[in-house]
Amino acid sequence: MAKKKEKPNYRNFKLIKRIPIQYRTVEERLHDYKDLHVNYTDEDIQLQASRCQDCGIPFCHGYGCPVSNLIPDWNDLVYKGKWEEACRLLHSTNNFPEVTGRVCPAPCEESCTLNVGLESVTIRDIEMTIVEKGFTNGWIISNPPLERTGKKVAIIGSGPAGLAAAQQLNRMGHSVTLFEKAPKAGGFLRYGIPDYKLEKWVLDRRIKQMTDEGVVIKTNTYVGKDITVDALHKDFDAIVLACGAREARDIQITGRELSGIYQAVDYLTQSNERVDGISFDKSALIDAKGKSVLVIGGGDTGADCVGTSRRQGATSVTQIEILPKPPEKRSEETPWPQYAKKLRTSTSHDEGCERKWCITTKKxxxxxxxxxxxxxAEVEWVKNEKGNWDMKEVAGSEFEIKADLIFLAMGFVHPVHDQLVKELGIDLDPRGNFKTNNFGYGATSVNKVFSVGDCARGASLVVWAIANGRAVADMVNEYLLK
Ligand SMILES: Cc1cc2nc3c(=O)[nH]c(=O)nc-3n(C[C@H](O)[C@H](O)[C@H](O)COP(=O)(O)OP(=O)(O)OC[C@H]3O[C@@H](n4cnc5c(N)ncnc54)[C@H](O)[C@@H]3O)c2cc1C
Known part of the structure; x- marks a missing residue:
């Protein structure tokens, strides 16, 4: 690697190669659920930060990143060794950079100008390093409001959307109570994403900061069951629904009633709870040890099932997807600076998995x-006269896949339409999400009730949940101070 230059000359990308933080070997990491990253030095990260060109129009910041992270600015600060300033700047746009620094698919890197013909800056690694240095050096402390407004806000759901909205509203001086039906806060950050991508002490550390700042978190409290909507209306000046999109897509085919078929999220939730030390009766246990696993659904949730099954000792893991295999490289369909539609191989796939595309499940x-x-059976996708894609089964292509366990990872359709939704009587959009006056967040059809995150925009990403959580907090603040 080239030696550190005395000054960034914005041509360092020509001298220094992109080198992302490396992962532990597959052999080593399959024995545990610990973080995959291996150690790296400050100098490695500073050199990578110096590859940033400080573009006149930084697409990473203004186009790629949903929270509009000030990427070129903190890259420059990191290069100059001004880590504390970088940490402050990073937190000015993002409540949980330690989470996005680990699990974000980094649309910022896709839209980095170096990605036109060269290789983008390792923005996500730099983000993670800044925030970890911030915690290690005690720069990230609780930041409670100096005054309270006397207004009370109830937030339902403690995923990234609810957490971000809670931290922002609390810092604005409102008294925030976060209601969560699960035993611990975090939503899919805790009960979906496996520990090898996001260890849970990372969440606990941030949640402690929030409770130190005055956010009240009531876990094991299912709103609509343990507490009525009427009670919330009576006790709070505003209500924010951040319930997530948790109605999972299913398949209705012969044999669906057989045992051994689970929703991916039920499997991953249990696995994360086991990693957290909770034990389960043999009758309730979902364990891939010695089993042939089939994952139906080629996305990220499916990949998490692959990595978890491999850690539990599955004998074989196959992942099938009904859509065609994406192109190896960015295609004309998604030109720069868009997020490229291309084949993505996750760390879980590297751990051992057969992947198949254009496959339908018949029975x-x-x-x-x-x-x-x-x-x-194999399928092919053919364009019809209207320009839409039609799926056709390939005649004579039927085949069998041996499976002792099947995980359904076919996405989520909308939030669960439970008692809470019925009691509230809010309008839904055509997809069954909570209808809001902005895409992804905003006021609902019921007075003083707002909504944010996956339950408002449909299943998405952590970084969008944080961005929209911050935006809904501004909207609620304006409403409360009117
Ligand atoms: C397995 C898996 C892996 C993923 N991996 C990634 C990834 O690597 N990167 C990425 O960017 N995104 C990832 N995602 C997507 C990401 O986790 C979600 O987009 C994000 O968590 C949505 O945040 P949210 O706050 O809207 O909802 P959620 O995280 O779903 O949180 C909603 C919370 O509301 C609670 N709740 C619901 N109803 C009630 C009620 N009535 N009373 C009390 N509490 C209630 C739920 O228990 C839950 O805790 C993944 C998702 C899954 C399922």
């Missing part, structure tokens, strides 16, 4: 009520 078969195999 699940088994004996004594237990699954044994899946009857699948």
């Amino acid at each position: 699940i078969e088994g004996t004594n009520g237990k699954i044994e195999k899946v009857l699948a």
Whole structure:
């Protein structure tokens, strides 16, 4: 690697190669659920930061990043060793950079100008390093408001959207109570994303900062069941729904009733709880040890099932997807600075998995009520006269996949339409999400009730949940101070 230059000359990208933080070897990491990253030095990260060109129009900041992180500015500060300033700047746009620095798919890197013909700056690694240095050096402390407004806000759901809205509203001086039906706060950050991508002490550390600042978190409290909507209306000046989009897509085919078929999120939730020390009865346990696993759905949730199954000792893991295999490189369909539609291989895929595309599942078969195999077939996608894609099964392409366990990872349709939704009587959009006056966040059809995150925009990303959580906080603040 080239030696550190005395001054950034904005041509360092020509001298210094992109080198992302490396991962532990597959052999080593399959024995545990610990973070994948290996150690790196400050100098490595400073050199990588110096590759930033400080573009006149930074697409990473203004186009790629949903929270509009001030990327070129903190890259420059990092290069100059001004870590504390970089940490302050990073927190001015993002409440949880330690989370996005680990799990964000980094649309900023896709829209980095170096990505036109060269290789983008390792923005996500730099973000993670800044925030970790911030915690290590005690620069990230609780920041409670100097005065209270006397207004009370209830937030329902403690995923990244609810947490971001809570931290912002509390810092504005409002008294915030966060209601969460699960035993611990964090939403999918805690009960979906596996520890090897996001260890849970990372969440606990930030949640402690928030409770030190005055946010009240009531876990094991299912709003609509343990507490009524009427009670919330009576006790709070504003209500924010941040319930997530948790109605998982299912398949309705012969054999669906057999045992051994689980929703991916139920499997991942249990696995994360086991990593957290909770034990389960044999009858309730979902464990891939010694099993042939089939994951239906080629996305990130499916990939998390692959990595978790491999850690539990599955004998084989196959992941199938009904859509065609994406192109190896960015195609004309998604030109720079857009997020490229291309084949993405996650760390979980590197851990051992057969991936197949253009596959439909026709029937699940088994004996004594237990699954044994899946009857699948190849499909092709053909454009019709209207320009839309039609799916056609390829004649004679049927084949079998042996499976002792099947995980359904086909996405989420909308928030659960439970008692809370019925009691509130809010309008839904055509997709079944909570209808808001802005895309992804805003006021609902019910007075003083707002909504944010996946329950308002549909299943998305952590970084969008944070961005929209911050935006809804501004909107609620304006409403409360009117
Ligand atoms: C397995 C998996 C892996 C993922 N990996 C990534 C990734 O690597 N990178 C990325 O950017 N995104 C990832 N995502 C997506 C990301 O986690 C979500 O987009 C994000 O968590 C949505 O945040 P949210 O706050 O809107 O909802 P959620 O995180 O779903 O949180 C909603 C919370 O509301 C609570 N709740 C719901 N109803 C009630 C009620 N009535 N009373 C009390 N509490 C209630 C729920 O228990 C939950 O805790 C992943 C998702 C999954 C499922």
